[in-house]
Amino acid sequence: MNETAPLPRVRAEIDLAAVRHNVRALRDRAPRSLLMAVVKSDAYGHGAVPCARAALEAGAAWLGTATPEEAFALREAGIEAPVLCWLWTPGGPWRRAVELGVDVGVSGLWALREVREAARAVGRPARVQLKADTGLGRNGCQPEDWPELVGEALAAEAEGTLKVTGLWSHFACADEPGHPSIALQLAAFREMVAYAEKEGLDPEVRHLANTPAVLTLPESHFDLVRTGLGVYGVSPAPELGTPAQLGLRPAMSLKASVALVKEVPGGHGVSYGHHYVTEGRSRLALIPAGYADGVPRHASGRGPVLVGGAVRTVAGRVAMDQFVVDLGRDTAREGDEAVLFGPGDGGEPTAEDWARAAGTIAYEIVTRIGVRVPRVHLNA
Structure with missing residues (x-):
């Protein structure tokens, strides 16, 4: 006779079918854009590798992490999809990122120079995404410093040490529809992207929208949208609606x-x-x-x-x-x-x-x- 196994002390059950459903629902909100599933912080506590695989199965084209170690763990698990990692400090493991083909977020000249040196040491170009501070005041390059960062990135492209694969930024108040900062950030992003392209950069993707912007700001979707909490079926803000109202299912x-x-x-x-x-x-x-x-x-x-x-x-x-x-x-x-x-x-x-x-x-x-x-x- 089979005995029922006792329940563990505590457990977190993660429904990967819900993750796949949410990715599809978010893709439907931005049908002309690629979708990045952000799996930082162990996929918001849900388990990075299983959730990354489920998101890719449902049509996600990119994965996003904060720390280099999070990005490397995806590669070590055999995941080959494009991965962007954006939270770097001086002396970080740039060389490993170049070797594994991880896109790195760059917000200032110090970071550009460090990844450039790593690319020279590895003997292959680094994949770099320049981040613009359009008003969040956190990571990202200020508009007045943008021409210098773009200029040095162009010089590095010319020597073959890096390829600028993306231009991006992040909203401060996308979860507050109608907040005056939203239009200002959108305008600043368009202006900074236009400058970089005029100077000669030709990125694969331009991206600004996070989960609340995917849900409420179609004008911000560009080539790629970055979805974090929404992938796991949690509403980014009660004011935007419950998960059910947003077409999402908590995982x-x-x-x-x-x-x-x-x-x-x-x-x-x-x-x-x-x-x-x-x-x-x-x-x-x-x-x-x-x-x-x-x-x-x-x-x-x-x-x-x-x-x-x-x-x-x-x-x-x-x-x-x-x-x-x-x-x-x-x-x-x-x-x-x-x-x-x-x-x-x-x-x-x-x-x-x-x-x-x-x-x-x-x-x-x-x-x-x-x-x-x-x-x-x-x-x-």
């Missing part, structure tokens, strides 16, 4: 196995500080996941959990490895499944519900799930 469900159920009398303190005290005789259920697993401590006393057939609220503080819910007079058993968040189809909370409870954004909820939480990829 991650965070589940745990109830570790203990016990009865306590009224007036019993629960968890550190006794910020929660039972009103009357109650059953408490111990959920073996805490802030070391990514459950936000800021959601203490507010985080929602589906357990015992109903949505409960975290009772008292979230601890490092566990938290408690008060079942009242309802029942549950050790080994029952507790669902912290998921798509919401079965009445379970969503990542957005946890974001509201913790006073943060859904991006943080999914990306903070810790390394000791196993990812179980479904529909591979």
Whole structure:
């Protein structure tokens, strides 16, 4: 007789069919542009390599990472699709990027010079994408410095040490439709691209749109759109709509196995500080996941959990490895499944519900799930 395997302590289930669905839905929003699936931060906590493969299967043409190590891991997994990596510091592993054919984001002369030297050492041209700061004020080259950066890139192209494959920038407020910065950034990007092309650069792709711009700003789509959180089915901003309203499906469900159920009398303190005290005789259920697993401590006393057939609220503080819910007079058993968040189809909370409870954004909820939480990829 086959026995049912016990549920793990906690797990994150990743529906790769949802990832593929979301990529197709986002491609439909930008039908004349190529799509980049951003898989930085381990695919926003979902598992970079499986999600990258699923995105490519659904028609993504590019992959995006922040750090060089993230890009190299894709290559080491046998993924040959174009990859852009944009977060570099002096002395970074430029040579490895050149050897692996990774496109590198360049925002200043120091970076251009370092990658140029790496290309000379390797003996093949580097693939470089020049980033313009059109108003975000983060990474990217300021407009007044753009002519010098473009000029040096052209000189490097002439000597064969690099090829400028892309010109790009990033919105500051695309998740706030109508914000005055949007039109200003769009105009600045067009002007900076026009200058670079007039001087002689001929990039493969020009790109500005992130997920919210894909959803709301078709005039910003250009040759390529960069989709991050949308690939994983989470709305980039509640103001833009729920995932269902945007045609997206959340890919991650965070589940745990109830570790203990016990009865306590009224007036019993629960968890550190006794910020929660039972009103009357109650059953408490111990959920073996805490802030070391990514459950936000800021959601203490507010985080929602589906357990015992109903949505409960975290009772008292979230601890490092566990938290408690008060079942009242309802029942549950050790080994029952507790669902912290998921798509919401079965009445379970969503990542957005946890974001509201913790006073943060859904991006943080999914990306903070810790390394000791196993990812179980479904529909591979």
